[in-house]
Amino acid sequence: MSNRFRHPLSAVALTVALTLPWVYTLATHGGHVEPGAPYSAFGTVAVAGLAVLGASFLLAWGAETAEKDVPRAFAIAVLAVLAVAPEYAVDALYAWEAGAMEGTQRGTDAANLAVANMTGANRILIGLGWSAIALFTVYRTKQSHDPAVRKREGFLRDTVSLDRDISTEITFLLAATAFAFFVPLSVESVAGGGPAGGIGLFDTAVLVGLYLLYIGIIIRGDVEEHEGQVGVPGYLQRLPRAGRVAVVLALFAYSGAMIYTAVHPFATGLETIGVENGIPEFFMIQWVAPLASESPELIVVAYLVNKARATAGFNALISSKLNQWTLLIGTLAVVYSIAAGHLGALPFDQKQVAEIWITAAQSLFALSILANFEISVREAVALLVLFVSQVAIEFVIIRTYTGATAETLSIDVLYAYTALYLVVGLWLFYRRRADLRTLLADTAITAQDAISPRGPHPEQAD
Template sequence: MVLFVYNTLVGVGLLAGSVVHFGTLPEVALTGIAVLGASFLLAWGAETAEKDVPRAFAIAVLAVLAVAPEYAVDALYAWNAGAGGATTEACNALSPAAIEAGETALAGACHDANLAVANMTGANRILIGIGWAGIAVFTVWRAFETKDPAVQDREGWLGDSVQLDTDIATEITFLFAATAWAFLVPLGGGIDILDTVVLVGIYVAYIALILKSDIEQGEEHVGVPRYLQQWPLPWRPLSVIVLFVYSGVVIFTAVEPFAHGLEQIGIDNGIPQFFMIQWVAPLASESPELIVVAVLVNKARSTAGFNALISSKLNQWTLLIGTLSVVFSISYGAYGVLPFDAKQAAEIWITAAQSYFALAILSNFEISIREALVLFGLFISQVILEFVLIREWLALPIDSYELLLAYTAVYLVAGTALLVKRRQSVQLLFGLTADAVRDATDRETVHEEFAD
């Protein structure tokens, strides 16, 4: 533990200005080490907390802290948009070229509004395309040593899969609800108060439900969490609070220079700023979450790991989108709608469609290597093709907007086909969530055979 505390102190000292600025590359390396150390502390805090609170709630708190830097980046762009007066009417009066170039202060504010959406959608697609897919492959690979009982040996090409606990049905169902609403967000011309009420309401309902869950006592922990769980009250929960607060502060502060450093490296090498903000900055801000999940998988706790990934997606797909309008309105000085252009509307649609497809994969409570590779392949191919279009390396018959709509259609068709094929699993999924609601309200459950 001393090593990881030291690593985080390196980042804190660097950011506090107590050391000399060594340049972009050393700063990226040092803050990256700080994020790594803080991620381990965050994982230990979440595992320790499982002794006193429901595991789903501990993981939900972990997920919010791990992606706090992403909230900060998006909030910054939304704030700048509101401060610059980027209303829907004002931005619609400007040409796309003027907004892209930031020709005036208002155009720059409208550009920031688009960046807020681009960064948010990029982060969400990375979480699934790299996070969900990568962790599934990593879990199967590590099972050769960890003997993770969740990894199932399936027949067929790349058929081995990760079997998820049915307790995760609640998270999947709430994420389905948030995804369904996300398809409607672009129809309003921006992110407004209705989006805030619905999406934040979904997350509040989810937290209220999991707080009613039972505290699981059967799973054995090892290392630091096991040691801390032996502490008596009130020191045990205090240790969890210290780990959460300390690691959260370090991650929140260290990821910004880490992400900006990576952005600068990309820009110095000729990569467009918009592309960097949509993909590289979110990749940096999502790194704590992916590290935490890798730590859990390394302990053969793949179900907890996927629970954390799904919880992160849920809070980003609800709280992150829902609070952007609030930040914008505060900065604007009155109620306002965070505007975005047609390209960002397509970005939201493809992000919702990717979520829909990924949830269809998990609807039978497992994900195979083959399915993980399809998730990653669709994600990375779209990013590469968009980069090719931006750099004009090839003359493709479609533009960036049409490319996004084409991938949206692919995700929707594939997801719908899976849901139809797995309709019995989907029925069970929603049934288990209904049981969780009945249990939380002291009503009789229906699917008792899956309660454990």
């Protein structure tokens, strides 16, 4: 192959080309694209999906390049926010509709859909994201060495070791998870009667406050000595600082715009295809739409793992879970209140109470696995099997039963899995209580250094 096609900028050009059909679609159809205008549902999925794929690579390159100038944790946090921005947009749309139509059946349904979409996205991120990336990381060691993977004797005992610098992310995620169990108890009833829950402004203050505190800590961290980059990031990091910063901002802005505009039509197209094939709309909104909105991040993480950067990949996954479990939940009440024209709580029914509790319990279980900064193949398989089996059982229930019977059985399944996650998670935390103490101590040291630095740090050489 000619050397000019091996130049890093050729890769950038080819990746941008993947997004151009979507750019053309936006330019010619006023920025509002749904299946059938101008494509069929399948055409929309194809064109928007290519844009998401291309934008995900641009986003990853931007984040890797930024590691030369800002703390790696902060670069990854920015990547995570941009990658899950479409999920924010979808949930905000439902929360807005719930507030604007407060007191009506459609408003109640929209509020429940906002919670269902949010919990579905969070469970997909762990159940599919964390588990699949761990398994992919171990699988990749058959072709190339990854220092994060440790081979161990025994059935499915190989492990992926995580960077201990992510103790801050794990601790804040653990705090948000513990608080999430109390979110459904913040209000006693919703419009229309019956015990339920709601996401209120107190929840907003706590969860958003947690995330802002986290950002305040990591942004004060050191710019680490990073490993030498190759390919596109390596080329961009050799640019002068001013040019490098401009390129990073451009990559973040362009990829963020592509992801933000393309993911919703991508998800809508998938929903249309599913409904046309007899899959219930609520199931599509809870599971298929979040799967589409999480795709940019999963692509980015798979790219990092493929470069033997499993640690950076898991950092991105954990950071994304943290901002979804804090910012995403916390901002729903704000959007709802603005649309309703008064301060209020986003209401939801008993089914969504169970959805929040199982999501919090799954998060607790996943964090108990990471308490020792490792995840083994068997632990990844456990995460995957528990997630897939619960979704599969619910799917069978809604296809077999209707109305109140289906909802009652579905809630029973959710509570059963919640109990299972809690029992196993708490047992693991007990077994790894020494690791947990170390994790909390490391976080306390990091926070203390951020608040009262022990001394000036040398400037990073350009």
